[in-house]
Amino acid sequence: xxxxxxxxxxxxxxxxxxxxxFIISLATHAITLAEISYYLDIAYNDLNLRFVIxxxxxxxxxxxxxxxxxxxGSQQKEKTIAFDNPSGRVSISxxxxxxxxxxxxxxxxxxxxxxPSILATKKGxxxxxxxxxxxDVSIPDMTAQLQELIKTRVQDVLGIEENVIIKIHVTKxxxxxxxxxxxxxxxxxxxxxxxVPFQGYRK
Amino acid sequence: MxxxxxxxxxxxxxxxxxxxxxxxxxxxxxxxxxxxxxNFIGSLLKVLRKRNHSGIIVTIDKDNEVSIExxxxxxxxxxxxxxxxxxxxxIRDAIDRTTDINLKDVHINIQGIEGGA
Numbered sequence: 001x002x003x004x005x006x007x008x009x010x011x012x013x014x015x016x017x018x019x020x021x022f023i024i025s026l027a028t029h030a031i032t033l034a035e036i037s038y039y040l041d042i043a044y045n046d047l048n049l050r051f052v053i054x055x056x057x058x059x060x061x062x063x064x065x066x067x068x069x070x071x072x073g074s075q076q077k078e079k080t081i082a083f084d085n086p087s088g089r090v091s092i093s094x095x096x097x098x099x100x101x102x103x104x105x106x107x108x109x110x111x112x113x114x115x116p117s118i119l120a121t122k123k124g125x126x127x128x129x130x131x132x133x134x135x136d137v138s139i140p141d142m143t144a145q146l147q148e149l150i151k152t153r154v155q156d157v158l159g160i161e162e163n164v165i166i167k168i169h170v171t172k173x174x175x176x177x178x179x180x181x182x183x184x185x186x187x188x189x190x191x192x193x194x195x196v197p198f199q200g201y202r203k
Numbered sequence: 204m205x206x207x208x209x210x211x212x213x214x215x216x217x218x219x220x221x222x223x224x225x226x227x228x229x230x231x232x233x234x235x236x237x238x239x240x241x242n243f244i245g246s247l248l249k250v251l252r253k254r255n256h257s258g259i260i261v262t263i264d265k266d267n268e269v270s271i272e273x274x275x276x277x278x279x280x281x282x283x284x285x286x287x288x289x290x291x292x293x294i295r296d297a298i299d300r301t302t303d304i305n306l307k308d309v310h311i312n313i314q315g316i317e318g319g320a
Contacts, residue, residue: 087294087308088308088311090291090312090313091313096315099315157281157283159284
């Protein structure tokens, strides 16, 4: 665990312990209202003490924001694929590739949702996609089509012949919405009507 | 902050922003590549029509050697290894031609792929 994360945890634990201890003391009458009122009165009227309280409060707020930024920043630290050229290093953000896969697949109507995650391993580039499909879809055909599409897209962009392993997990199959079903039914009816164009035709 | 060069009549200082400007021009000329300006300040500068260098980081180390990191987005269909190699060469060439500074490293960081839907 990083030093900043430990410090942040210590900071928040100390504050929560203090608040918790204060509330418990208040609830168990370990501190009386008169005592609280007495100390608040001193703090409210003493100019130096007010100044100290303002500085300490501002410092706590600043530290809190700083820790929040550091923690979220470290979480957002990007995973990359990197290779070296004579002029320097080229790193490609994996989230960029994941985003591209999402956009590529968004055009396929049978796929409701895809969550790709990419790992660069010794075996090659491993793309694991969690998939939510709509019903009435042939899963083997659809997954094979998706594997081919993702593989082509990743290889096109990276310009490498490195092994790209595509793993697909179909996590859920959702039924098509009512509107879509109606649309499909309408289309089917139209097709049926159109399939007999010369019905009842006589000279 | 500035790259210092000694000549017979005195010294010439080149600000990091100058190098960033040159890199910006090279990126604009390159096809299928745009500078990644993801942060709030970058967007604000864009609105104010100021030069945005948020995707270009120029560092000068203790030995006075200059390295450049460029954060970019590429269009879908661009071959990344080829495009990045060409961009690195173009940046190195432009900096060398304009300022006579030999760059230590030109790092390319690809942060997004545009299009491809």
